[in-house]
Amino acid sequence: MSKAANRLLQSLVAATCVALGVSSHAADMTRDNGSLVGDNQNSQTAGPNGPALLQDSQLIEKLQRFDRERIPERVVHARGTGAFGEFVPTTDISDLTKAEVFTPGTKTPVFVRFSTVMGYRGSPEQARDPRGFAIKFYTAQGNWDLVGINWPIFFIRDAIKFPDFVHANKPSAVTGVQDPNLAFDFFAHTPEATNMLTHLYTDEGMPDSYRHMDGFGVHAFKLVNAQGQVHYVKFHFRSEQGVHGIRPQNIPGSIGADWNLMTNDLYGALKAGNDPKWDLYVQVLTPEDLGKFDFDALDDTKIWTGVPERKIGTLTLNRVPDNYFETTEESAFAPSRMVPGIEPSEDRMLQGRLFSYADTQMYRLGANFNDLPINRPRVPVVNNNQDGAMNSGDRKGEVNYEPSTLGEIPQDPRYKYVQTPLAGTTQQAAIHKTLNFRQAGEYYRTLSEQEKEDLVTALSSDLSRVTNDTNKYTMLSYFFKADTDYGARLAKATHADLSRVRSLADKLAEN
Numbered sequence: 001m002s003k004a005a006n007r008l009l010q011s012l013v014a015a016t017c018v019a020l021g022v023s024s025h026a027a028d029m030t031r032d033n034g035s036l037v038g039d040n041q042n043s044q045t046a047g048p049n050g051p052a053l054l055q056d057s058q059l060i061e062k063l064q065r066f067d068r069e070r071i072p073e074r075v076v077h078a079r080g081t082g083a084f085g086e087f088v089p090t091t092d093i094s095d096l097t098k099a100e101v102f103t104p105g106t107k108t109p110v111f112v113r114f115s116t117v118m119g120y121r122g123s124p125e126q127a128r129d130p131r132g133f134a135i136k137f138y139t140a141q142g143n144w145d146l147v148g149i150n151w152p153i154f155f156i157r158d159a160i161k162f163p164d165f166v167h168a169n170k171p172s173a174v175t176g177v178q179d180p181n182l183a184f185d186f187f188a189h190t191p192e193a194t195n196m197l198t199h200l201y202t203d204e205g206m207p208d209s210y211r212h213m214d215g216f217g218v219h220a221f222k223l224v225n226a227q228g229q230v231h232y233v234k235f236h237f238r239s240e241q242g243v244h245g246i247r248p249q250n251i252p253g254s255i256g257a258d259w260n261l262m263t264n265d266l267y268g269a270l271k272a273g274n275d276p277k278w279d280l281y282v283q284v285l286t287p288e289d290l291g292k293f294d295f296d297a298l299d300d301t302k303i304w305t306g307v308p309e310r311k312i313g314t315l316t317l318n319r320v321p322d323n324y325f326e327t328t329e330e331s332a333f334a335p336s337r338m339v340p341g342i343e344p345s346e347d348r349m350l351q352g353r354l355f356s357y358a359d360t361q362m363y364r365l366g367a368n369f370n371d372l373p374i375n376r377p378r379v380p381v382v383n384n385n386q387d388g389a390m391n392s393g394d395r396k397g398e399v400n401y402e403p404s405t406l407g408e409i410p411q412d413p414r415y416k417y418v419q420t421p422l423a424g425t426t427q428q429a430a431i432h433k434t435l436n437f438r439q440a441g442e443y444y445r446t447l448s449e450q451e452k453e454d455l456v457t458a459l460s461s462d463l464s465r466v467t468n469d470t471n472k473y474t475m476l477s478y479f480f481k482a483d484t485d486y487g488a489r490l491a492k493a494t495h496a497d498l499s500r501v502r503s504l505a506d507k508l509a510e511n
């Protein structure tokens with residue numbers, strides 16, 4: 001805001017305060033209780049040489065507030081950048097869903113947070129890492145969070161492995177430095193990660209800008225229409241700016257030049273009025289279609305190959321938030337936050353995520369994190385949840401239970417969850433159709449010669465640092481199994497014995 005506009009605002013506030021009969025000193029510094037501060041530069045002391053006084057409430061309050069400025073950073077995706085924008089649907093998909101966010105003509109405000117995964121909050125934005133692409137849609141039916149990344153797949157397929165995956169990939173518990181020995185120790189026991197690792201080590205693993213990457217919901221979700229019919233869908237946001245990554249030889253320069261390259265690029269574009277856009281596409285399957293693949297269609301390490309994409313809308317970012325902490329840091333996204341017409345699939349990773357996000361947010365931000373302005377739905381919240389630390393939900397009335405004849409809150413049966421047919425007994429068993437390597441090979445073969453070279457350069461550089469021979473050869477056998485040319489090039493680049501790689505790959509169950 002310009003100085004002139006600020007002065008105008010202050011005089012308007014002052015005039016309003018006079019009209020309301022309260023005094024206003026909008027221009028003057030106050031304490032947190034609103035009382036005026038006379039001197040913010042000199043503490044009260046006992047004479048010229050004496051100690052500071054306990055009665056100096058401004059000094060004490062200022063230090064107390066400063067001492068409490070930090071909250072726990074996110075356990076993953078700590079380094080992030082947020083922006084406001086809007087989502088506009090372009091196609092009627094009422095055949096698929098009753099969710100009003102998809103009704104053509106509806107404009108839904110959004111907040112998007114991009115992030116790296118493994119680094120600390122202040123870490124460089126250039127890192128070989130997936131990028132978070134989390135979207136909060138403030139819909140007329142409540143908030144819908146789509147908490148995705150820049151690829152359509154993930155490393156693992158069962159939520160029970162997630163803490164181990166993160167521990168192995170985060171900075172070491174001893175040195176505080178990321179270590180490929182630990183990461184590949186985990187991945188050597190995780191053949192399903194071969195597809196995602198292949199994506200990670202291409203140039204796309206180092207996007208040159210948040211604007212130059214796609215976004216994917218990764219999991220299958222259920223869309224439910226007004227008749228209760230279910231379709232399984234995947235959400236794909238395709239960048240209108242194109243997808244660009246940084247080649248391995250240019251990485252040191254880009255990190256040296258600007259640690260905050262991604263934020264500076266995004267905010268620079270937004271401030272210049274160069275608003276980035278992504279087109280939203282869905283892939284759609286009927287419940288009967290799910291079984292028709294030779295992989296498990298609810299396995300998030302797999303792409304739904306051969307399923308056409310249908311364009312349904314456009315996401316535009318158009319505004320840099322005014323306050324980093326109150327938006328980017330305090331924003332809380334959760335895959336469990338859905339609206340009627342959008343429901344979770346039975347994907348085992350998604351099922352774990354449905355629990356984990358709100359749980360960590362109650363720890364990171366407190367039980368009433370949904371009352372924070374960035375998280376608050378733009379529709380009234382009407383239920384009997386109450387109290388807790390820092391509550392400001394403004395709940396009214398003493399009937400805070402139900403059933404009740406005194407103040408029952410109505411519920412509309414049209415919004416009940418859809419019924420899902422089940423079979424079998426409870427169990428603890430891996431999925432049957434694992435197909436761990438084939439899609440990695442298919443993806444490798446779509447790459448240009450330069451992209452293949454860059455992939456081998458980047459991946460072999462980390463694999464060469466793996467000192468445990470068993471882990472190194474196991475990893476090489478996975479890539480060889482995916483594609484023999486891919487595996488052979490990596491073996492050469494890491495000075496490995498190709499016949500040993502081949503014989504290990506031959507023992508792997510499937511291609």
Ligand code: HEM
Binds near residue numbers: 077113132349364
């Ligand atoms: C079971 C597996 C997973 C678990 C338990 C898990 C857990 C978490 C947790 C605890 C956070 C921090 C949230 C916060 O502090 O607000 C987080 C952030 C995030 N996760 Fe996951 N995650 C899992 C898998 C995934 C997958 C598969 C994706 C991609 C599709 C993903 C994308 C993200 C993103 C984008 C964020 C950052 C959200 C933001 O910007 O605030 N996660 N995850």
